[in-house]
Amino acid sequence: PLADAFAPAWDRGGRHLYFLASTEVALGSGWANTSSTSSNPAYGAYVAVLRKDDPSPFPPKSDEEPDTTGAGAKKVSPPAKKPAKDSVEAVRIDWEKIDRRIIALPMPVRNYAAVESGPKGSVFIGEAIPNSPGMLLHKFSLEDRKASEFARGVQRLSVSGDGEKILLQSGSSWRVVSTAKPPVPGEGGLAITLRMQLDRMVEWQQMFNETWRY
Numbered sequence: 001p002l003a004d005a006f007a008p009a010w011d012r013g014g015r016h017l018y019f020l021a022s023t024e025v026a027l028g029s030g031w032a033n034t035s036s037t038s039s040n041p042a043y044g045a046y047v048a049v050l051r052k053d054d055p056s057p058f059p060p061k062s063d064e065e066p067d068t069t070g071a072g073a074k075k076v077s078p079p080a081k082k083p084a085k086d087s088v089e090a091v092r093i094d095w096e097k098i099d100r101r102i103i104a105l106p107m108p109v110r111n112y113a114a115v116e117s118g119p120k121g122s123v124f125i126g127e128a129i130p131n132s133p134g135m136l137l138h139k140f141s142l143e144d145r146k147a148s149e150f151a152r153g154v155q156r157l158s159v160s161g162d163g164e165k166i167l168l169q170s171g172s173s174w175r176v177v178s179t180a181k182p183p184v185p186g187e188g189g190l191a192i193t194l195r196m197q198l199d200r201m202v203e204w205q206q207m208f209n210e211t212w213r214y
Contacts, residue, residue, distance in 0.1 A: 004041070007115040009123060012163050014091045016057065016142075017048040018105075018123045020112050044109045045125055045140070049101040052094040057142045058103060105140055107147050118179050119163040126154060134170055139179075150182045 005021040024041035047057060107125070113135060114126035121142045126135035134153035140146070156169040159179065166179050174190045177183035 009115040009117040011117055012120040015050055015054055018115050019046055021046055042109045043112045045105040045107050047103055047105055050093045106145055116157055116159050
C-alpha cells in the first residue's frame with residue numbers, strides 16, 4: 001500500500017469519525033521486509049460522515065446579506081426536547097459511498113501523531129514537533145471550522161467519558177483540566193506516587209512464552 005490511515009476517534013455525537021491519513025508512506029509501509037525504506041511522512045486530519053442522510057460538517061457559507069426588514073421572518077418553533085443525559089444514540093454507519101463522505105479538516109498537513117475526541121463536535125489532535133519533548137495539542141471545532149492551540153509539551157492524553165475533562169502528561173507531571181478552554185500553567189496538577197509489585201519469576205515465564213512471536 002502507498003497510503004496509511006490510523007488514530008481513529010469517534011465523535012461523541014456518534015455521527016462522525018476522525019482519523020489521520022497520509023499518502024507519503026511509500027515503501028515505509030513494508031516494515032517487515034528488506035525492501036522497506038524509512039520515511040517521515042506528513043499526515044492530514046480527516047472526518048468521515050457516517051450517515052448518508054447527514055449533511056456535510058462544512059456546508060458552503062452564503063455570501064448574501066441578512067434580511068433586516070423583517071419581511072422574511074419565520075414563525076419560531078419551540079425548541080426540540082433534548083434527549084436525556086443518560087440516553088445513548090445508536091451509531092449507524094452507511095457503508096455505501098462512504099468514501100465520498102470523507103472530508104479533510106481545514107488544517108495544514110503536518111506530523112500529527114495522536115487523535116482524541118473531545119466534547120461533541122470537537123477533536124484533539126497532537127502534533128509532533130521536532131526537537132520538542134512533547135506534542136503540540138490542537139483542539140478543532142466543527143462549528144468554528146478551525147483549530148486552536150490547547151497545550152504544549154504533551155506526551156500522553158486521555159479524555160473522560162463525558163468529554164468534559166482531559167488528563168495530560170508533560171514530563172513527569174500529570175494534570176486534569178477542563179476540555180472547554182486551554183489550561184493555565186499549573187492548573188489541575190496531580191500529586192502521583194505509583195508503586196508496582198513485580199514477581200520476577202512470573203515475568204520471566206511470560207517473556208519466555210511470548211518470545212516466539214518475534
